Amino acid sequence: VRCSAGLPGGDRSHSAVSVGSVTAAGAELTLRHPVERFTLDNGLRVVLAPDRSVPVVAVSVFYDVGMRNEPEGRTGFAHLFEHMMFQGSAHVPKMEHARLVQAAGGTFNGSTHQDYTNYYEALPAEALERALFLEADRMAAPAITEENLRNQIDVVKEEIRVNVLNRPYGAFPWLQLPQIAFESFANTHDGYGSFVDLESSTVDDATDFFSRYYAPGNAVLCIGGDLDVAETERLVRRWFGPVEARGVPPVPPTGEPSPTRVRSGVVEDALAPAPALALGWRVPDPVTEFDSYLGTVLLAEVLSEGDASRLERRLIHDDRIAIAQSSYVGLFGDPFDVRDATLLTTQVHHPAAVPAERVTAAVHEEIARIAGDGVAAEELRRVQARTEAQLLRQADSVLGRTLGFAAAELIHGRAELAGELAARLASVTPEQVQAAAGALDPGTVAVLELRAAGGPR
Amino acid sequence: MSAPLDLTRVPPLGEPRPQPIHAAQETTLPNGLRVVVVPRPGVPLVELRLRVPFAASGAADAEVHTARGAVLSGALLLGTEAHDQTGIAELMQSHGAELSVSSDPDRLLFATTLLPGGLRPVLDVLGELLTSATYPDDPVDGERSRVAERIAIARSQPGVIARSALAARRYVDHPYAIQLPDPELVAAVEPAALRDLHRDRVLPRGSSLVLVGDLDPEAAAAAVAGALADWEGSGQAVEPPLATERSLSGIELVDRPGAVQSNLRLGGPAPRRTDPDLAAVRLANMVFGGYFSSRLVENIRERRGYTYSPHSSVDHQAAASSFLVEADVATEVTGPALLETWYELGRMALTAVTEAELDAARRYVLGSMALSTATHAGLASTLSALAGAGLGVDWLAEHQRALAAVTVDEVLAAAARYLAAPALTAVIVGDAEKVADPLRRLAPVEVTGNPQA
Numbered sequence: 001v002r003c004s005a006g007l008p009g010g011d012r013s014h015s016a017v018s019v020g021s022v023t024a025a026g027a028e029l030t031l032r033h034p035v036e037r038f039t040l041d042n043g044l045r046v047v048l049a050p051d052r053s054v055p056v057v058a059v060s061v062f063y064d065v066g067m068r069n070e071p072e073g074r075t076g077f078a079h080l081f082e083h084m085m086f087q088g089s090a091h092v093p094k095m096e097h098a099r100l101v102q103a104a105g106g107t108f109n110g111s112t113h114q115d116y117t118n119y120y121e122a123l124p125a126e127a128l129e130r131a132l133f134l135e136a137d138r139m140a141a142p143a144i145t146e147e148n149l150r151n152q153i154d155v156v157k158e159e160i161r162v163n164v165l166n167r168p169y170g171a172f173p174w175l176q177l178p179q180i181a182f183e184s185f186a187n188t189h190d191g192y193g194s195f196v197d198l199e200s201s202t203v204d205d206a207t208d209f210f211s212r213y214y215a216p217g218n219a220v221l222c223i224g225g226d227l228d229v230a231e232t233e234r235l236v237r238r239w240f241g242p243v244e245a246r247g248v249p250p251v252p253p254t255g256e257p258s259p260t261r262v263r264s265g266v267v268e269d270a271l272a273p274a275p276a277l278a279l280g281w282r283v284p285d286p287v288t289e290f291d292s293y294l295g296t297v298l299l300a301e302v303l304s305e306g307d308a309s310r311l312e313r314r315l316i317h318d319d320r321i322a323i324a325q326s327s328y329v330g331l332f333g334d335p336f337d338v339r340d341a342t343l344l345t346t347q348v349h350h351p352a353a354v355p356a357e358r359v360t361a362a363v364h365e366e367i368a369r370i371a372g373d374g375v376a377a378e379e380l381r382r383v384q385a386r387t388e389a390q391l392l393r394q395a396d397s398v399l400g401r402t403l404g405f406a407a408a409e410l411i412h413g414r415a416e417l418a419g420e421l422a423a424r425l426a427s428v429t430p431e432q433v434q435a436a437a438g439a440l441d442p443g444t445v446a447v448l449e450l451r452a453a454g455g456p457r
Numbered sequence: 458m459s460a461p462l463d464l465t466r467v468p469p470l471g472e473p474r475p476q477p478i479h480a481a482q483e484t485t486l487p488n489g490l491r492v493v494v495v496p497r498p499g500v501p502l503v504e505l506r507l508r509v510p511f512a513a514s515g516a517a518d519a520e521v522h523t524a525r526g527a528v529l530s531g532a533l534l535l536g537t538e539a540h541d542q543t544g545i546a547e548l549m550q551s552h553g554a555e556l557s558v559s560s561d562p563d564r565l566l567f568a569t570t571l572l573p574g575g576l577r578p579v580l581d582v583l584g585e586l587l588t589s590a591t592y593p594d595d596p597v598d599g600e601r602s603r604v605a606e607r608i609a610i611a612r613s614q615p616g617v618i619a620r621s622a623l624a625a626r627r628y629v630d631h632p633y634a635i636q637l638p639d640p641e642l643v644a645a646v647e648p649a650a651l652r653d654l655h656r657d658r659v660l661p662r663g664s665s666l667v668l669v670g671d672l673d674p675e676a677a678a679a680a681v682a683g684a685l686a687d688w689e690g691s692g693q694a695v696e697p698p699l700a701t702e703r704s705l706s707g708i709e710l711v712d713r714p715g716a717v718q719s720n721l722r723l724g725g726p727a728p729r730r731t732d733p734d735l736a737a738v739r740l741a742n743m744v745f746g747g748y749f750s751s752r753l754v755e756n757i758r759e760r761r762g763y764t765y766s767p768h769s770s771v772d773h774q775a776a777a778s779s780f781l782v783e784a785d786v787a788t789e790v791t792g793p794a795l796l797e798t799w800y801e802l803g804r805m806a807l808t809a810v811t812e813a814e815l816d817a818a819r820r821y822v823l824g825s826m827a828l829s830t831a832t833h834a835g836l837a838s839t840l841s842a843l844a845g846a847g848l849g850v851d852w853l854a855e856h857q858r859a860l861a862a863v864t865v866d867e868v869l870a871a872a873a874r875y876l877a878a879p880a881l882t883a884v885i886v887g888d889a890e891k892v893a894d895p896l897r898r899l900a901p902v903e904v905t906g907n908p909q910a
Contacts, residue, residue, distance in 0.1 A: 053498045054831045055474035095759060096462050098749040103817035104470055105824015108749075124824055126471035133468050154762025158718070162765055162785050166718040168613045226474065270715075273613045274606060306555045307534065307546035317542065320599045323606045351606055382550040385572060389553025392500040393570050396832045 035405060035415045036229050042245035043217025046236055047415045049224040049405050051398070057225040058402035059131040060120035061139065062410045064220075065213035066113050067191030068254045076156070076193010079112040080201060081209050083152040085119060086110065088143035089134075097134055104130055114191070114331055115254070115339050116410055122399040125226035129235050136239035139216060144206045153198050160192050168271035173278035173347060173448050174331050180265040181280045181343055181446035184256050215246035220410045224402030255340035258282050264447040274323070276450040277356050279363060280343040281440045283329060287339055287412060292439075294424060295432030297335045299440075300344055301383045302375055302433060303327040303366070308382070310366045315348060321359055323349045336421065337407040344440065356449050364445075370437035375430050388422045476827055479836065481850040482674040486682055488689055489662030493840055494677045495669045495850070497833060502553070503576055503670040503677075504837035507567040507583065508845050510663050511560060512632060512697035512775065519632035524642035526560040527604050528597070529651050533558050535596040538589040540582075542596065548582050551575070556583070562632050563697060563775040564845060565659065570834065573671045580684035587659060587688045592651040605640040612637060615713065615785075615886055618907055619720040622711050623884040627702045627724055633777060656690070663694035665844035669837040700777035702726060705882055707901035708795075712889035719791040719887030721798065723782040725880045727771045730778070730846050735771075736859035737871035738780065742771050743818035744810045744868070745801060745876060746782060750817060752801045753784075763787060763794045775845060780875050788888055792895030795885070799899075802881070805872040809865050819860055826857065 036048040070077050088094040101108045106123030119138075121131045164170035171192065179188045221240065223232060259282060284292045303311045304327035315322035327346045329335035335342075350359050394400045404418040482494045513522035534556065535542050549556055552575025559566050571579045611617050621636040628634035666685070668677050704725065728734040739747075746753030746769030757763045767784040782802075786794040830836045830853070843852055874880070885896065889904045896902045 054477060056828060056831050091463060091466050093462050095750065095755055099817060100467060102748055102750045102821045105820045105827070107825060107828065122828055124470075124827065125474050128471075129468035130470065133466070151759065151762045155758055155765055158763070158785070158787060159765040161718045161787065166615055166716060166785070168610070271613055273609045306550055308543050308550055313543060316603070317596070317599065320602070323603050323610070349606075349610070351602075382547060385553045386550045386555060389502060389570050389572055392502050393834060396500040396502065396834065398831065 035419070037409075037415065038233065040216065040237065040241055042241070042243055043215065043248060044240055044243070045220045045409065046233075047220060047222040047405055047409050048227065048229055048232055049222065049402060049415070050227050050229055051224065051401070052226045054398065055125045055226050056122060056398045057125045057128045057131075057223065057227055058120060058122045058399040059128070059135060060118055060222045060402050060406045061135050062116050062118045062220045062222070062406045063214055064116055064218045064251065064410060066115040066117060068114050068186040069213065069252060070189065070191075072185055073197060074201065074205065075189050075197045076191065077197070077201060077205065077209060078117055079192065080152065080156055080198060081206060082110050082112045082117050083156055084144055084148060084206055085138055085142050087145075087148040087152065089138035090141035091137050092134060094143065094148065097138070100130060100134060106131070112191070113337060115337070116407070118403065118406065120399065120403065128223070128227060128232070129239075132235055132239045135221070136243060139214065139219065139240070140243045142210065144203055144210065146203050149201065149203055149206060153201065156193070156198060157195060164192060168269055168273065169276060169450065172267070172269070172276060172450055173345065176265070176267050177278050177280050177343070177345065177446060177448045178331065180263045180448055181259070181282070182256060182341060184254070186252070186254050187256060187341055211246065212249055215248050216240065216243045217245060217248040220406055222402055222406035222409065222415065224405060225398035255285065259444045259446070262443060262445055262447065264449070266449045266451055268451050268453040270453045272450060272452040274349060274352055275356065275452050276347070276349045277359055278448040278450075279346045279360065280446040280448070281444065283342060283344050283439070285340040286335065286342055292432065292436065293335070294428050295436035296344055296439070297329050298380070298383060298387065298425060298428050299370070299433050299436040300327040300329050301387055302370065302379065303346065305383065305386060310370070311346070311363065314362055314366050315359065319362060321350055321354045321362065323351065336418070337411055339411060343446075352452060360447060364442040367437050367440045370434060371440075374434040377430055380428075380430050380433060384426050384428070387425050391422045391425075479830070479850050481840070482678065483849065484678055486661065486685065488686070489664075489693070490685060490688070491665040491844060492678060492681050493665065493667045493844060493849075494672065494674045495667075495836065495840065496672055496674055497670055497836065499670065499833055501573055501671045502833055503571050503573055503668055503672050504833040505567070505569050505571065505579070506667040506837050506841035508665050508841050509565040509567075509659055510563065510694035510696050510775070510845070511565040511658060512563055512695050514695055515698055516630040516632065519635055520639060520642060523562070523632070523635050524638035525646050525650055525654050526565070527608070527638050527643060528601050528646045529654060530558045530560040530565060531604060532592050532597050532600045532651055533586060533590050533655070535600060536591045536593045537585045538591060539585060545582060545586070549579060552579050554579050562635070566841070576668075576672065576677060577680045577684065580680055584684040584688060587685070590655060592648045592655070594648050597648040597651065601643060601646055605643045608637055608640050608643065615716065615718070615720050618711060618713065619722045619783075619884060619886045622709060622886065622905075623722045623724050623882065626705060626709055626884055627882050628700060629703050631700045632697055633700050633774065657692075658695060660690040660692060660694045661685070661688050662690070662692070663696070665841065667837050667841045667844060669840065670833040697776040700774075702777065702882075704880065706879065707903060708883045708885055708896055708899075710889055710893055710896060710902050710904045711884065711886040711907055712904055713886050713907055714888055714890065716886070716888045717788055718785050719788055719885050719892055721782070721784045721786060721791075721795060722884045723798070723881040724779050725875065725882060727778040727780040727875055730773055730848060730852065733859070734871055736856065737863045737867040738875050739771050739822060740815060740818045740860065740863050741805060741810075741868045741872040741876055742769050742780060743822060744814045745769055745805050745872070747818070748821055750821070752804070753798065756801055757784060757786070757794055757797050761790075761793075761797070763790045763797075773842075773846070780881070782881070788891050791885065791887055791892040792899060795896065795899060799878045802876050802878045806877040807873075809869045812865060815863070815865055815868060819863070822860055823857060826853065
């Protein structure tokens with residue numbers, strides 16, 4: 001579906017929090033509202049996050065299947081199937097899903113991630129039940145037909161042409177870096193999909209995929225904003241209760257052994273006028289090693305957030321060997337919506353006159369400085385204040401907050417975590433950041449060079 | 458699998474709940490700066506927007522002004538009499554802020570979010586930048602090189618090539634014809650020119666500061682008055698000259714050899730924010746291609762699979778408003794995609810939309826206005842744009858009333874004037890060897906080289 005359908009390459013977004021009162025940077029952070037949760041008999045997990053300050057409600061359904069779950073020969077299928085979920089359902093003809101949401105004054109979209117696929121609406125509060133009807137109807141029976149499948153294969157191919165094939169730096173580095181950084185098919189394959197795989201997809205493939213992964217027990221329904229808890233629970237049971245229970249596949253392990261050597265690769269970009277570089281380091285398990293992972297998340301901010309950051313100063317202002325730099329954790333920049341295995345990525349655009357090795361050496365030096373000397377408490381406190389403001393900003397939108405709660409429930413088993421992130425990040429110590437830097441070993445980095453092969457055209 | 462829509466199954470909408478009313482407090486400082494402060498419940502943050510009109514005064518200086526503006530917006534942060542670049546960034550960061558400065562053909566925009574306790578210190582840094590930015594020689598040299606490199610990268614994007622070509626074809630010698638500065642002019646920008654430009658053109662009179670969020674209006678207004686009192690300057694910030702556009706028939710085809718898609722762009726005039734026709738044109742735009750439930754999306758995406766992202770919009774700049782259509786389509790269906798787009802425009806201009814189409818579009822526009830002003834950041838950006846047009850928060854309610862009253866006949870009249878294909882200038886970026894011939898069967902085609910190459 002338009003505008004995201006999922007693959008926000010390089011886009012940096014943070015999970016949401018809901019914070020009531022902040023007396024000063026890093027001070028007491030409390031949840032404004034408790035999160036309510038219950039589970040239906042068919043296994044659907046439901047999270048309600050009420051906040052009645054604006055007359056807006058957000059409805060989201062997260063299915064526990066993403067690009068990493070695709071079988072060999074079916075690259076891109078999770079995303080293609082996401083498109084199929086907008087083609088109508090048992091009681092909703094094609095185009096009517098969009099009309100029913102938009103004619104109520106609402107917006108909608110869906111997106112495919114590494115470990116999940118989500119669908120969501122933001123609407124005036126009076127349209128809540130309509131959104132529940134629409135999500136329940138397609139959870140029960142989407143319209144998987146040959147005509148719809150052929151049409152959406154064409155649409156997805158145009159999406160890939162817009163975002164990858166017809167533009168410079170298309171999908172750099174999220175499509176190519178994992179191929180170098182990881183070993184398993186789950187972690188290395190093209191999540192947008194090859195045209196060969198997409199074109200050979202069949203209705204049977206789609207039906208099987210739906211049957212296997214779109215069971216209510218494999219999903220989280222999260223509703224946030226202007227809602228009454230008791231009334232909403234009644235509506236959820238009314239619309240989702242009848243959806244038939246099916247078996248739920250186990251979450252497949254996507255972790256893999258940590259690398260022990262440098263891996264490198266080169267991609268030629270016939271449309272790019274200047275080279276670029278991406279360095280990726282394997283980081284701690286985002287779920288089971290959460291405390292050390294938080295140190296890595298803040299390290300990325302110390303390295304690259306703003307004019308005062310280490311790499312902005314070194315690469316851009318002091319050495320002048322780069323045009324732009326950024327560092328982030330998680331393939332698409334959200335550190336809190338991924339499972340193992342994942343990376344801290346440092347991405348640099350540099351002039352053609354500067355060799356990639358020079359940039360790489362400078363990045364390693366700056367990380368080694370943090371690993372050796374640590375960060376000053378004052379520097380970390382500033383970075384924490386900025387991180388907190390960014391988390392709060394995300395949480396100001398009902399939809400942003402709701403998606404954050406849903407991702408935390410699905411990935412971490414605790415929606416409440418989204419509300420605690422600001423406080424958890426504020427309590428990270430300089431020693432944790434120093435330790436995180438020490439783990440970014442130059443001997444185990446994955447290096448992807450983008451060579452500008454064509455210049456402007 | 459799906460039967461025709463049975464509306465009895467669809468839950469009806471409940472009673473609408475009242476929209477929050479935004480109480481804006483407006484003041485004007487002695488230096489001429491207009492200040493708009495809006496307290497709002499929500500997260501403990503404040504959003505800041507300072508809009509400084511910063512247009513080229515005319516065609517003659519537009520090229521040089523655009524180049525200087527592109528460098529100035531980054532170089533402003535390189536140092537003040539009291540702090541270097543790192544010092545400024547650290548001061549901001551300790552209050553959760555990171556100031557961005559951006560330029561476009563109309564204005565400079567200073568924007569940041571910040572933690573509420575940092576309001577006065579952040580305003581003090583802003584005041585320091587406005588009154589004592591130094592444009593130090595050596596750092597400016599570095600910034601200038603980076604801006605030139607970034608422009609080269611931007612110009613390799615097909616969407617940028619298409620936007621630039623459409624603007625040049627529509628506006629000819631008005632400053633709006635220039636979307637990106639010439640890298641050679643950027644490389645020639647001297648620090649002394651930036652200091653002069655800042656002194657002459659970064660002026661409080663005509664500018665507006667918007668603060669939205671967790672704040673006390675009186676205290677916030679006092680903090681602004683205290684922090685920005687020393688920002689002085691003679692004269693008034695410069696608005697662009699009124700834009701007239703040329704309407705050329707036929708298609709300009711910008712050749713991009715080997716392109717696997719063609720970028721279709723159509724553009725023409727639209728009513729201004731204060732024009733009584735605006736509400737009807739916005740609704741006609743929605744029915745045509747302004748949202749997913751539109752005719753254009755149903756036709757060239759959901760029926761024919763030609764494109765991922767067809768879209769139309771109404772866009773306002775200080776000196777012109779536009780109706781714009783865009784679609785990136787597979788090379789082999791470039792001709793058919795343009796044909797279907799023109800067909801849908803023709804339907805809009807010749808035959809009435811249905812009441813159901815109009816009601817859906819109306820509810821969507823009203824709902825999306827409510828959503829986009831339901832965050833501190835969304836409301837601050839909306840109010841800043843309105844302030845730039847000399848309008849206040851009341852415009853939102855007035856426009857909502859106008860939208861509520863639009864009739865099917867008014868939509869037809871608006872579409873006949875603004876959505877008719879002859880009113881629109883056409884530019885396509887694509888592989889001329891493959892698409893010129895099919896396009897010539899629809900209209901005269903003028904093939905041009907990519908000026909950015």
